[in-house]
Each structure stands twice: as C-alpha cells, then as structure tokens.
C-alpha cells in the first residue's frame with residue numbers, strides 16, 4: 381500500500397502547540413496516591429493505580445504477582461478492541477489488564493519512592509526566547525510520501541483521539557503539547573497497538589520516540605498481568621528499549637518518564653560510564669520498561685540482575701546503528717542468546733531515519749511477519765534543513781569556521797539566536813578545536829568518547845542551557861539527540877558515510893522547525909560527493925556546480941544510494957535478489973538497486 385500524507389496537520393501548528401494546550405486544571409486532577417511509611421516494595425503496574433483502601437500488600441520484585449486482587453474487568457475501556465498480544469504471548473494465563481485506568485489516580489508513589497513530576501520547569505526556556513525557534517516551514521511536508529508493506533497493514537489515524545491510549549497517557553500527551561500525531565506516529569502507533577512487528581524509517585526529528593513509547597506504555601497498562609518468576613534480586617522488565625549511546629538512552633528515559641507519568645508504568649535507565657550500584661538500586665525498586673545501552677545491559681544480564689524472560693516489547697532505536705558491525709554481536713547476544721522470548725512471542729519494533737538494505741536483511745532475523753513503514757524516502761533528510769556545502773581546504777577550516785561564527789554572532793543563524801553543533805572526526809580534534817574556539821572568544825565545550833560520563837553530561841547541559849553555545853562533537857552526538865535550540869550544524873569534518881551525515885544534520889530542523897547545516901568539503905571527501913549531491917537535490921537544496929561535477933566523476937563510491945534517489949519501495953523484501961533467495965514475501969522484484977561499487981571513489985582532485 382502506498383499512500384500520501386502530509387505534515388500539514390502537524391503544522392496546524394506550532395502556534396497551536398505552543399499556545400493554549402499545556403496543563404489544564406483538569407490535568408491536576410490525576411494525582412498520584414501517596415502513602416506514608418517505609419521503604420517501598422515493587423508493585424507491578426496492574427496494581428499501582430488502585431485506590432489506597434483497596435491496595436493489596438505489595439509483592440516484592442522477586443515474588444510472583446498475585447492475580448487475585450485484580451480490579452473487575454467489566455465495563456473497562458480496555459475491554460474494547462485489544463491488540464493480539466494475548467494470542468501470541470501465552471503470558472499471564474488468566475491475566476487481563478484491569479479496566480478503568482482512566483478514572484483512577486495513577487503514579488507509583490510509595491513512601492520514599494514518590495514519582496517525581498518529569499514535567500518540571502526547563503530552565504533553557506528562560507534563556508531562549510521561544511520566538512527564536514519557531515521558524516516553521518510546514519509546506520515542505522505537504523506531500524511527504526508514506527509507504528507501508530506487509531500483510532494486513534492496520535490503517536493510519538489522523539488524531540490521537542482516534543487511538544485509545546488511555547486517559548493518563550492522553551493527559552501526558554497534552555502536557556507534552558503534542559496536538560496531533562506526526563506522520564510516523566499516525567502509522568506506527570496503530571500498527572504497534574495491533575500487536576504487529578514493525579520496521580519503521582522516518583526522517584530525523586519526526587517523533588519516532590513517541591511512536592514506539594506510546595504503544596509500549598499503553599500495552600503494559602492494558603496487557604496481561606505479569607506472573608513473574610521467583611528469583612532473588614533479579615528483575616523482570618516487560619519492555620526493553622535499546623539505543624546506541626548513553627546520552628540517547630538518558631533522553632529516551634526522560635521522554636518515556638513523561639509519557640508514563642502517573643500511568644503506573646515504571647521506566648528505568650541503565651547505561652555505561654555511570655555507577656552500576658545506583659542503577660541496580662533503581663532496578664530493585666521495580667521496572668516495567670528498561671531503557672539501556674547494550675554494554676551495560678550485557679553486564680546486568682551476566683550478573684543475573686536482569687532477566688529478559690518477561691519481555692513483551694523490544695524496541696531498537698537507531699536500529700541500523702545497533703545492527704551494524706560494531707554492535708551486532710552484543711545485540712545478538714541480548715536478543716538471541718539470553719532468555720528473551722522469540723520473535724512472534726515478543727513484539728519487536730525497529731526505528732531509524734536510515735535503513736541500508738543489508739541492515740534490513742540482518743534485522744529481519746529479529747522480526748516476525750513484520751510491517752515495513754517508510755515516511756519519506758528511507759535515509760532522506762528533511763527539507764526543513766537548509767544544507768550548504770562549501771569547499772574548504774583542511775588548512776583553512778578554522779578560519780572559515782571563525783568567519784561563520786562571527787557572521788552568526790552578528791546576524792544570528794537564519795535570524796535566530798543559535799546553538800551551534802560542530803562535528804569533527806576525532807576526539808583529539810574535538811579537544812583541540814574546542815580549546816582554539818575558547819581562546820578566540822567563542823565559549824565552547826566538547827563531547828566525545830574519551831571524556832568521562834560526568835564530563836559528557838555536564839557538556840551537554842552547558843550546551844543546552846546556552847552557557848556554552850558551541851558544542852564540538854564526534855559521532856557520539858550524531859544520532860537521536862533532541863536539543864531544542866540547535867540552529868546550526870557544521871560538518872567541520874564530513875563523515876565517510878552519507879547516513880551519518882543525515883543523522884548529524886538532523887540535530888537541527890526538528891519537529892517542524894527550520895535549521896541550517898553547513899559542510900566543509902574538500903578532496904578528502906570525494907567518496908561522499910555523489911551521495912551528498914543526490915541527497916541535497918532530493919531535499920530541494922541548491923547543489924554547487926563544483927559538487928555536481930565531482931559527483932559525476934565519483935561514480936561507484938560505497939555511498940552510492942540505491943535506486944537513484946527517488947522515493948519508492950524501500951522494503952528490502954521487495955528486492956528481487958531477496959526473492960531469489962527463496963522468500964515468498966513478494967512475488968517479483970521491485971528492485972530499487974543495490975549498494976553498488978567498491979570503496980573509494982575515482983575522482984579527479986581538481987574542483988574547478
């Protein structure tokens with residue numbers, strides 16, 4: 381099925397999003413129940429929203445949940461159409477989620493473990509004038525193409541009201557000021573609520589986090605009651621969200637906490653570089669959704685402090701990165717060699733803005749009868765980002781950057797007060813550029829893999845708040861990070877891979893806002909010329925004549941885009957070679973090409 385949709389209603393628009401919708405007096409009616417007393421024990425979500433008088437003695441994390449205390453099921457709003465999870469999981473036997481969540485007070489306030497309001501004041505808003513960040517250009521999205529493929533694809537929705545996510549979650553959506561679902565949310569949420577596995581590709585900044593969080597939270601709220609095995613000190617999350625970097629895991633955790641506020645669903649994060657004992661203590665207090673980086677999770681699994689036996693939902697954010705050569709062994713270990721239920725028993729969701737065909741093929745091992753969703757062309761950049769490429773020799777890069785920053789200081793970036801994110805290739809290069817910028821009167825900080833986690837987090841905070849409005853970063857900051865006021869991304873050193881470029885520039889131009897991306901290009905980047913020119917052309921950007929000429933000479937680099945760059949079928953199952961391999965997913969090939977050519981482009985070095 382191929383349909384066309386538009387961001388116009390997302391556009392309907394930021395003015396509406398930023399005005400009028402926030403906390404209503406109604407929203408305060410849903411207050412978490414509190415109880416005094418001592419140290420809280422883990423209470424599974426199905427028991428958390430019960431009125432205090434009806435509250436059973438809480439089971440421990442290692443004890444089985446009691447089914448006998450479930451509130452009545454009659455008249456539940458959840459008695460309405462359910463996803464097919466019960467049909468596939470075999471969990472919980474008699475367990476049907478209690479009804480009436482919507483009317484109950486939510487939260488998991490238990491003595492010392494009171495749920496903190498995650499919608500606390502964000503001091504960055506005091507530093508930045510909101511107006512500075514509202515350069516909206518939704519016209520660019522009117523014709524964004526959407527493609528779905530797979531069996532029996534559930535129809536998309538146009539509004540959040542059409543999806544029965546539950547009152548507590550709906551309230552949080554309003555608190556987040558989300559007026560309408562973005563295109564990826566319109567399609568992905570109904571697909572996931574229907575219990576289907578999903579491989580979803582949508583442009584950077586288009587709301588993928590909520591697209592996988594909402595169905596998970598809603599599914600846990602209404603899913604079968606978990607019957608957790610007895611195993612001392614081992615916790616049994618119901619959902620696992622994996623992401624490639626610590627900062628991204630922290631961000632997903634923060635988002636998921638907002639979405640699940642007072643729903644009774646508890647989200648915990650575990651990532652490397654931070655003391656494990658603190659994370660263990662947090663886990664022991666109970667976890668429904670575990671957000672983690674792969675390395676730390678493997679550690680927790682090997683210590684038998686986490687079991688994946690009860691996992692119902694597995695989401696991989698930046699899924700192509702998670703399955704590339706660096707991470708694949710760890711991901712396979714987690715997903716295939718521990719005690720996680722197999723595909724078809726658990727529900728699996730893979731999300732990214734880029735999804736190379738060979739990674740799709742790998743990823744399909746983790747999925748069962750999945751739906752493929754592409755919003756915009758797979759791996760495309762959004763038109764909201766104005767892309768500029770400038771030819772700059774290595775030796776001139778610093779002075780060129782200085783010129784840009786001076787101009788920006790004088791005029792703002794596109795008339796805005798700007799946070800500027802500068803990508804460089806190496807950690808040493810990042811430190812050295814940061815030092816040089818500071819020496820030259822431009823407050824900067826840096827984030828890269830050689831800094832301690834504390835330093836990384838401090839750098840990000842300082843950047844977000846505007847205290848140091850320039851962040852020099854390696855690829856560790858390329859994916860997923862949602863920093864609201866980044867107006868300019870500078871590729872001081874271009875990456876070798878066009879998909880990395882797509883993710884890097886995607887740190888600006890998010891959620892319907894405009895942004896600017898400038899790349900310094902020279903002979904060293906020749907292998908990127910063709911794919912960069914194609915990508916820019918496709919995003920309606922002006923491609924410099926010298927880059928077009930270079931691209932014409934550089935045929936065959938590894939970054940050649942499959943299929944010549946037009947939107948079309950991008951589900952690898954449509955690839956004829958896949959079908960030759962014995963699959964009967966699709967009869968006949970709609971082969972959009974392949975990653976052709978070897979590494980290294982054959983280009984002349986003159987850039988006339």
Ligand SMILES: Nc1ncnc2c1ncn2[C@@H]1O[C@H](COP(=O)(O)OP(=O)(O)OP(=O)(O)O)[C@@H](O)[C@H]1O
Nearest residue numbers: 558560561562584585586587588589733860862891
């Ligand atoms: N329905 C919505 N209405 C308004 N804003 C939204 C909506 N959904 C998400 N957002 C906002 O859009 C921004 C980008 O969302 P998110 O970080 O999930 O993007 P993404 O698609 O995961 O991007 P990336 O590919 O870079 O990881 C966030 O600030 C988020 O709060």
